[in-house]
Amino acid sequence: xxxxxxxxxxxxxxxxxxxxxxxxxxxxxxxxxxxxxxxxxxxxxxxxxxxxxxxxxxxxxxxxxxxxxxxxxxxxxxxxxxxxxxxxxxxxxxxxxxxxxxxxxxxxxxxxxxxxxxxxxxxxxxxxxxxxxxxxxxxxxxxxxxxxxxxxxxxxxxxxxxxxxxxxxxxxxxxxxxxxxxxxxxxxxxxxxxxxxxxxxxxxxxxxxxxxxxxxxxxxxxxxxxxxxxxxxxxxxxxxxxxxxxxxxxxxxxxxxxxxxxxxxxxxxxxxxxxxxxxxxxxxxxxxxxxxxxxxxxxxxx
Numbered sequence: 001x002x003x004x005x006x007x008x009x010x011x012x013x014x015x016x017x018x019x020x021x022x023x024x025x026x027x028x029x030x031x032x033x034x035x036x037x038x039x040x041x042x043x044x045x046x047x048x049x050x051x052x053x054x055x056x057x058x059x060x061x062x063x064x065x066x067x068x069x070x071x072x073x074x075x076x077x078x079x080x081x082x083x084x085x086x087x088x089x090x091x092x093x094x095x096x097x098x099x100x101x102x103x104x105x106x107x108x109x110x111x112x113x114x115x116x117x118x119x120x121x122x123x124x125x126x127x128x129x130x131x132x133x134x135x136x137x138x139x140x141x142x143x144x145x146x147x148x149x150x151x152x153x154x155x156x157x158x159x160x161x162x163x164x165x166x167x168x169x170x171x172x173x174x175x176x177x178x179x180x181x182x183x184x185x186x187x188x189x190x191x192x193x194x195x196x197x198x199x200x201x202x203x204x205x206x207x208x209x210x211x212x213x214x215x216x217x218x219x220x221x222x223x224x225x226x227x228x229x230x231x232x233x234x235x236x237x238x239x240x241x242x243x244x245x246x247x248x249x250x251x252x253x254x255x256x257x258x259x260x261x262x263x264x265x266x267x268x269x270x271x272x273x274x275x276x277x278x279x280x281x282x283x284x285x286x287x288x289x290x291x292x293x294x295x296x297x298x299x300x301x302x
Contacts, residue, residue, distance in 0.1 A: 027145060030128040030138065031106060037123045040147060041101040045094060047113065048086045050274035051103040051127070052077050054139065057155055057277040058148040066097045073270065073278075091116055103142070105129060105275075107195070129275030132199050132283065136160050139277070155277050162280025163202070166287045169294045170204045176290050178205035179229040182216070182269065184236050184246060191215045199272055199279070203286035204294075205231065225255040230262060231290050235269045265289040 024036040045066045046052035052071040055064050067080035068089060081097060084090040086108045094102065099122060104114050106128045114124045125145060127138055136156035143152015180190050180200055189209040190196040194216070200207050208227035209217045232250055234243070243266060250264040251257040257264045267289060271282030288295045 024123075027125070029125045030141075031126045033126060035123055035125055037125065037145065038100045041123075043097070043099045044101055044103065044146070045083065045097065045099040046071070046103045047083075047089060048105040048108045048274075049073065049077075049270075050129070050276040051105060052080070053274060053276040053278070054142060054155075055103070055146075058143055058146060058151045060146060060148060065099055066094065089113060091120070095120065095122070101125065101146075103127065127275075130193075130195050130198070132195060132202060132275070132279060133163065135275055135279060136163075138275075159277065159280045162284060166202065166283050170287060170291060173204050173291050173294060175201070175204055175206035176231055177208050177227065177229045178231045178233060178290055179208050179219075179224060179227070180205075181232065181234045181250075182236055182273070184234075187219050188216050189219055191217050195275060196272060199283055200286065203283055203289075204291045205286070221253075221256065228259070229256075232257060232262065232264045233286070233289055234264070234266045235272055263289075 023039045025039055027035055027037055029035050042063055043065045044055055044060060044063050046055050046064065047068060049068060049071040052064060052067045053073050055061065056074050056077060061074075061076055064077070064080060066083045067077055068086040069082055069084060071077045071080060081093075083093045083097070086105070087110060089109075091113075094117065102117055102122055102124045104124050104126045106126055107130065109126075114126055117124050127142070129135060129138065136159045139156045139159065140149075140152045143149045143155070178200060180196060182188050182190060182196065190200065190207065191212055191214045192207075192210045197207050197210060208224070208229050209219060212219075234246055234250065236246070247264055247266060256262070267282065267285050271278050271285060
């Protein structure tokens with residue numbers, strides 16, 4: 001693959017400084033790729049906000065040398081040097097930060113990012129966060145990969161507990177027709193192939209957009225009126241949104257939010273869009289919104 005002159009200079013600089021590891025081990029990432037990684041990686045970059053969050057949760061925050069534009073959790077992540085948005089990161093900026101291991105996400109990072117970084121000699125381990133129930137195992141594998149096995153098992157164990165609690169509380173509950181709104185201009189929901197759809201199903205919802213053969217279906221009001229959702233959950237990723245205005249709009253919308261018994265709610269997109277340690281809390285928040293009666297006893301505890 002042809003590299004720009006600046007990239008070639010960066011690669012030569014890394015080699016001259018001895019940044020690329022002399023010793024390496026081969027691992028298989030979640031895409032089945034064989035990747036050579038340092039025996040003891042010391043400098044990390046996560047190419048999505050969720051991967052940056054995982055690195056901090058594993059106790060490796062001091063080794064994280066860069067993050068993408070919206071990597072803002074935990075608060076310490078806000079001080080990281082930025083490498084651009086996860087859909088189009090700045091490769092020269094990444095090289096300048098001298099990572100010895102980059103973590104990528106198949107769902108968020110385009111294939112060319114992985115291909116070009118690999119061609120530049122930077123090890124890239126790719127995760128595939130599509131099935132929420134697979135996330136605990138993914139956290140364990142990342143812990144083993146990064147020399148934080150105990151922390152990885154702890155995170156995985158906590159996530160399993162949270163998922164099991166939701167499953168127990170919803171046992172026997174009838175799925176409720178639910179609309180999950182992740183974009184309001186235009187109106188965008190979630191399709192069957194996405195992690196969000198699977199999380200919504202685990203939370204006791206019946207996704208009204210599941211029959212549309214798109215990952216991120218754009219819906220019109222006629223479709224929503226005909227589908228008759230009982231719960232509408234706003235979780236838009238749009239920054240700077242006016243939440244109170246949007247909630248009021250949906251609650252007053254004729255034939256949708258103003259129907260008797262329909263509830264319009266909100267959940268933090270950071271909790272249900274980022275496949276990381278807080279996904280269990282996001283699942284529980286969704287389940288509470290869809291089936292509040294199943295969590296009534298929890299609210300009454302002292």
